Amino acid sequence: MLFDNIYKNRSVFVTGHTGFKGGWLVAWLEKLGSKVCGYALDVPTTPNHFSLLDISVQDVRCDVSNFSALKSSIQQFAPEIVFHLAAQSLVPVSFRQPLETFAVNILGTAHVLEACRQTPSVRAVVIITSDKCYENKERRNGHQETDPLGGDDPYSASKACAEIVTASYRKSFSNRQLLIASCRSGNTLGGGDWAADRLIPDLVRSVVEDKIAELRMPQAIRPWQHVLNPLAGYLLLGQRLLEGQADFAEAWNFGPNKKDHWTVDKLARHVQKNWKTIRYEAIPNVDPRETPLLSLNAQKARRKLGWNPVWNLNEGIDRTISWYRHFYEQGKLQTFEQIAEFEKRLKQTF
Secondary structure (H helix, E strand, C coil): CHHHHCCCCCEEEEECCCCHHHHHHHHHHHHCCCEEEEEECCCCCCCCHHHHHCCCCEEEECCCCCHHHHHHHHHHHCCCEEEECCCCCCHHHHHHCHHHHHHHHHHHHHHHHHHHHCCCCCCEEEEECCHHHECCCCCCCCECCCCCECCCCHHHHHHHHHHHHHHHHHHHHCECCEEEEEEECCCEECCCCCCCCCHHHHHHHHHHCCCCEEECCCCCEEECEECHHHHHHHHHHHHHHHCCCHHHCCEEECCCCHHHEEEHHHHHHHHHHHCCCCCEEECCCCCCCCCCECCECCHHHHHHHCCCCCCCHHHHHHHHHHHHHHHHHHCCCCHHHHHHHHHHHHHHHC
């Protein structure tokens, strides 16, 4: 049984369910038999993965910046576990809208934690931040959970602050009745992402809109992984918290194996092999504030949680492009089919 069947018939509250990661998470939770309430802004893109899924999730459209509405929603639903994914998640947007980024990513996280603290039913909280929360020293062996937090751009700084807020709540209010953990991952790919200024969606749009995609930093190295890999880590961590294992109420990295830290150009070339009509060109780096190297060390999750990436990057890219091609060429979603395929491999891993 996956996750010891702990999510079956359990009430789960997910913020940011209309986003890319959130859509995949609520789809998986529904497949696991959970009763899910999602809380998020209106769908951020057209098309939108969550809207296409057509699943029976209680769907609340509101902002995490609205504390009274958030608290009311959590208390009325009375979940046992909360996954917080709602965020302003794009680095380029953070340069244009720094105040909004700080407000949503920092104060929004505090709102979630405080609402959970005031809701007796909540036993576990999993806060999702980013691999960009670290003071990036461009270490090729990857940042570990004990490394200093920081950020030279508004997005990264907001995620570092969200981690600090989470740690303060964990140290001040966490106990056997309420366990709080945070997860750091990033550069996820998978079907159903249509955000602007992201590599895979931009490459897909080159086909759909018949234009040439722009690679802004072709030699930048990132820890790429399929979205189901870190989501498996979040769910496994949530399981441990629901079981009352206080030792797991910590910060955790969920990142790929070192061989899957690829350059942007290498990833684009591999994607193009799967979809020949994709077109792209490298352009001069228009924003030198983005770091050329970002690497994540997930040995702690491998050692203590028993988590490992199920799909390597080649497999993740293959599934991602297959998802988009099925959607655009056949009008079909492969979401639940791919989750089932992933689960089959996952059972062999755990």
